[in-house]
Amino acid sequence: MRNLTLLLSLFFCHVLFTSSFAVAQSAPAKPLKIVTLSPQGTELAFAAGLGDYIIGVSEHSDYPEAANHIERIANHRGINLERVVALDPDLILAWEGGNPAQQLLKLRQLGYEVLNTYPTDLEQIAVILNTLSTYSPHPEQGQQAAKAFTAHLNALRQRYADADATRFFYQLASTPLMTMNAAAWPGPIFELCQGENVFSDSRVPYPQINIEQILYRQPDVIFMPSDHNIDATMWQRWQGKLPAVDNDRIIQLNSAWLNRATPRSLYAAEEVCRQLHPDIEPLSSQESPQDQGE
Incomplete structure (x- = not known):
C-alpha cells in the first residue's frame, strides 16, 4: 500500500511535470490566510516568507518544523473542501496534477484564488519563489531565496557541465x-x-x-x-x-x-x-x- 501511494503521487507529479506551470497574472491585496495542498507547496511558501500566514496544510508537510503545528486539510486521497471553505483562505497553493482536478475546479468556482506551485523543471523553482514573494508584505525574503537558489543551481551546472x-x-x-x-x-x-x-x-x-x-x-x-x-x-x-x-x-x-x-x-x-x-x-x-x- 505504501508503494502504491508513492507511485500514485509520483505519477501525478509526472502529469504536472509535462504540463504548463501556472503563475499569477497579477497579485491581489496581500493575503492574510493561505492554505497549501502539498508538502512542497508548504515548504515553498515558508521559503518565500509566507509561513506566518499559512492556516492549513497537507498531510506530510513537515518542513520547516513549524509546519508540523498547522492544521491538516488535505492528503493523498483529496482535499477537505468543507474545512477549506470554513477557513476561507485568501490564497490556495495547489499541486496541479496531484490534487484532484474536480476539487480544484470547485474551489475556483467558489471564487478562491488557486495557484499551482509544482514546477516543470529545476529553474521553475526560482520562478515560483519570485511569484510567491509578490504575496508577502516582505517580498525581499522570497526574492532572495530565488536568487540564492539560482546561484546554487548555476554553480552546480558549471561544476558538472x-x-x-x-x-x-x-x-x-x-x-x-x-x-x-x-x-x-x-x-x-x-x-x-x-x-x-x-x-x-x-x-x-x-x-x-x-x-x-x-x-x-x-x-x-x-x-x-x-x-x-x-x-x-x-x-x-x-x-x-x-x-x-x-x-x-x-x-x-x-x-x-x-x-x-x-x-x-x-x-x-x-x-x-x-x-x-x-x-x-x-x-x-x-x-x-x-x-x-x-
Missing part, C-alpha cells in the same frame, strides 16, 4: 521492482549531474521492470530513496554481474530532498553529483548553502 555521462538506475520500489523514465521527476536532478538513466527510453513514466533488464543495461550506480522500505542488500547477490554492485555504488538519497521540488532539491543534486562523479571536487561551503534540514 563537462562531466562524462554516468549510467545509473533509480530504484523507486522493490516490490514490484520499479524505476522512472527520462521525463519523470526526480529526473531533472540526475540530468543536472550528467546522469544517464538506463531506463530513459521507457514509454511510461514509472515502469515496472525485472532484474534481467537491469543486468542487461549494466548501470554504474544504483540510487534509491532513503525512506521507501527498500532493502539495499538485495543487490549483493548480483556481485560480479553489475558494475554498481562490484564497485559498491549502491546509494540511498534523502527522500524529502529528492521527491519534493523545492530549494532543497539542490541538496539532493549535490549528493547525486558527488556519487556520479567522485573525481570532481564538490562545491565548497561558500558555494553551497548549509541550512539543509532533514
